[in-house]
Amino acid sequence: MNSLKTVALATFAFALFSCGGDQKSDSIPTASNTDTPAATEAPAGGADASAYDPKRGLGPHENVDVSKFDPAMAAAGKKIADVKCTSCHKPTDEKLVGPGWKGVTQRQTPEWIMNFISNPDPMIDVDPELQKQLELCLVRMPNQGLADSEAREILEYMREIDGAK
Incomplete structure (x- = not known):
């Protein structure tokens, strides 16, 4: 019975803290700390708002080939998502x-x-749509530390959800 309580407590603790990994503060966002940064000040994390491309975002990924659906990659993405994403x-x-x-x-x-x-x-720091989403969700998406290959597998899983075959 004691081990059952320990497992239940550990599971609860994991679920409670699994999405809180890289948050910068424990406060709920308010209008004063979710506004788009002024053009003269650099956004948190060093993001450059002038370099933001709403079609590509900010980051190293420029040309992602999605011409063929890969079911094995989608299955791997689902496994990763089940661990890192589905709690949110x-x-x-x-x-x-x-x-x-x-x-x-x-x-x-x-x-x-x-x-x-x-x-x-x-991207959250400079993208107006993500900032609106933050106001609705009240929680910043934490950085899950995904490798490029894991991010690509999750993307393929998302494509499967949307009907890619």
Whole structure:
């Protein structure tokens, strides 16, 4: 019975803290700390708002080849998402902590998705749509420390959710 309580407590603690990894503060965002940074001040994390491309985002991913669907890559992406993403995101359009994933590959380019899930902070700091999303969700997406290959696998899983075959 004691080990059952220990397992239940550990599971609860993991679920409670799994999305809190890289947050900069414990406070709930307010209008004063979620506003778009002024053009004269550098956004947190060193992101340059003038370099932001709304089609690509900020980051190293420029040309992501999605010409062929890879079911093995999508399956690997689902496994990663089950560990790192599903405590905050559902594969439907339903909001959990963060927005649901259904339709994301139709709204955003593969490069934007890869750059965002690989390193969300610089994009949140400069993207007006992400800042609006932050106001709705009240939680910054934490950096999950994804390798490029993991981000690409998650993207393929997102494509599968949206009907890629």
